[in-house]
Amino acid sequence: MCGIVGLFLKNPDLQSELGLLTSQMLKVMTERGPDSAGFAVYGGARRGQTKITVRGVAPAQAARFEKGLADIAGPEITMTCRDDHTVITLPTEHEKTARRFIDAFGHGITFVSSGDSIELYKGVGLPEDVATRFDLAGMRGTHAIGHTRMATESAVTTAGAHPFSTGPDQCLVHNGSLSNHNTLRRQLVREGLKFATENDSEVAAGYLSWRLSHGERLDEALTASLTDLDGFYTFVVGTRDGFAVLRDPVACKPAVIAETDDYVAFASEYRAFARLPGIGQATVFEPEPQRVYHWEHAA
Amino acid sequence: MSNMQEIDLVRCTLREANSQLQGEDATGAWIIRNPQGRHALAVGLNAPIDVVIDGQAGYYAGGMNKHANITIEGNAGPGVAENMMSGSTHVRGNASMAAGATGHGGLLVIDGDAGARCGISMKGIEIVVRGSVGHMSAFMAQSGTLVICGDAGEALGDSLYEAKIFVRGEVRSLGADCEEKDMTADDLAHLRSLLDRAGVSEYPADSFRLYGSARRLYHFHVDNAAAY
DSSP: OEEEEEEEESSGGGGGGHHHHHHHHHHHGGGGOOSEEEEEEEOOOOTTEEEEEEEOOOHHHHHHHHHHHHHHHGGGOEEEEETTEEEEEEEGGGHHHHHHHHHHHOTTOEEEEEESSEEEEEEESOHHHHHHHTTGGGOOOSEEEEEEEOOSSSOOSTTTSSOEEEETTEEEEEEEEESSHHHHHHHHHHTTOOOSSSOHHHHHHHHHHHHHHTTOOHHHHHHHHHHHOOEEEEEEEEETTEEEEEEOSSOOSOOEEEEOSSEEEEESSGGGGTTSTTGGGSEEEOOOTTOOEEEEOOO | OTTOEEEETTTSOHHHHHHHHHSTTOOSEEEEEOOTTOSSTTOSOOSSOEEEEOSOBOTTTTTTOOSOEEEESSOBOTTTTTTOOSSEEEESSOBOTTTTTTOOSSEEEESSOBOTTTTTTOEEEEEEESSOBOTTTTTTOOEEEEEESSOBOSSBTTTOOSOEEEESSOBSOBOTTEEEEOOOHHHHHHHHHHHHHTTOOSSOGGGOEEEEEOOSSSSOOGGGGGGO
16 A cells, blocks of 8 residues: 655646645555655756756765766756755756766765656655655645555665656656566666666656657556556656556556646545645546546646 | 534544444434545444535445435545445445445445446445446446446446346446346336436436346356356
């Protein structure tokens, strides 16, 4: 069992409340996943800028790490620390060099995500505590996806918490379990993908990123996963401009969507919606199995 | 409505709310305010009382009900009225998966749509869905009646025993051992009475089709192995 929440804002006036609303939803899903939690917040893109989220910058290494990045990207780089995660914003042309520097740095520093808009935070502990550590309630943005984990397929670690990001501005959260993830992981490794964990959900994220990198649209990649992924799943996939939902054909993992003029909200259970503004007037429905639901801001 | 006894879930716990309703000597009409999608609302009721859940219900609302008449003003989560013995449950919105699962008796009315596995393993409950139902509805249904005014998803009535299924709209596919039957005068009369009890007056009974068990899977026969 795990809990998923997602919030896609149609009304820009709500952007300052995105983090607060997401944190409230995440907390309600604690009973579905008390061992770890995580969330991706899409804070909005700025032309020519890329955000890289890393974790594990220890105080003893911080100065050397920051200087190394400043040497690469120059004075335009900014770094924002939230607990053990750091979001690095830098000119896009320096992204690849910075990424190589981060991957080679060692000392427990781990790449988490990168993209125009995505910031991704996750950790072990009660969802409320995780959200508080990163001050989720204070974050703003266009859309957010969160997950509360009750581990079944791999260890309770920060790396095993969701969301998983395996491509630019992409992330995936999963409720369920996949039974063919080892086979699929081996196939994807042969295709050149790298995986950080033994986690089944990371394989699903990698699979989608792999298909997207071959030019498929998100809905095409998700439709293909109905054939290639074996197991139980409700997925919510975040992209720079929106999010998508897919349930497996049996659909034993719960999912509910609420839509108003101001937002589209997703959750494993309705009660996560209870404090959303205007929820009493929302259209509430259960997504059908095998059907891709997709909401996107105009680019 | 003025003589309704009120329970506000902002002011009391779920357990306090349910224990007020569960006593065999409970009487009258009750309203549960601020349900906010909580699970296990008004479960295990045991007296002929009227209960209104004034909003959205979570999992298993009205489960194991005996005698009580429960109305859910919003949507219901998975397993609404599961294992109902008698009485009634009326969902004004949509219901999630496994609505009326394993129910032995009573009437479940869903004004909107029901999700997957509606009436799974039903054992005598009667279910009327004004909208459509999801896949694997009435799976292994043993007795009782499922009335679907809209469409049915894949594998309707898979491994069906003696429950009857009336469908007005499209059936995406039938499950193993489920087949269309001729409707008798008794079937029609029963359907009419159910539609009437559910307050469905817009669809005439003769616009429905009846599905039931072909009874080929009751006993194992090696020639049917592929159908299991």
